[in-house]
Amino acid sequence: MPSQTAAYAALAVAILCEVAGTTFLQKSEQFTKVAPTLAMAxxxxxxxxxxxxxxxxxxxxxxxxxxxxxxxxxxxxxxxTVFRQSLDLAALVGIAMIVGGVVVMQAFSRATGH
Structure with a gap:
């Protein structure tokens, strides 16, 4: 079984891969471009x-x-930054709330195993 550090490292790279995949999903233009579609997969x-x-x-x-x-x-x-999509105040507040939830969970939850 991997260590807690290795698990967090795997999760961090997994998140980066998912974000890259989602970026290529946008670039695939509904799967009409082969290279971005393959990169996404x-x-x-x-x-x-x-x-x-x-x-x-x-x-x-x-x-x-x-x-x-x-x-x-x-x-x-x-x-x-890449696609020049704007975020309004409600989107920014929502994202801040998500970040706050992750911080609270990491700082105070016993379920995180730290």
Missing amino acids: VFYAGAFYLMTHALKVMPLGVVYALWSGVGIVLTALIGA
């Missing part, structure tokens, strides 16, 4: 594979909360 497969390693040590709810929370923030940043 490879990154998503890598993300799920790495997430299984985090699940060996961490509870599913914690893994998925971190996966989705950090993924939302990074994807929103890529959308804003």
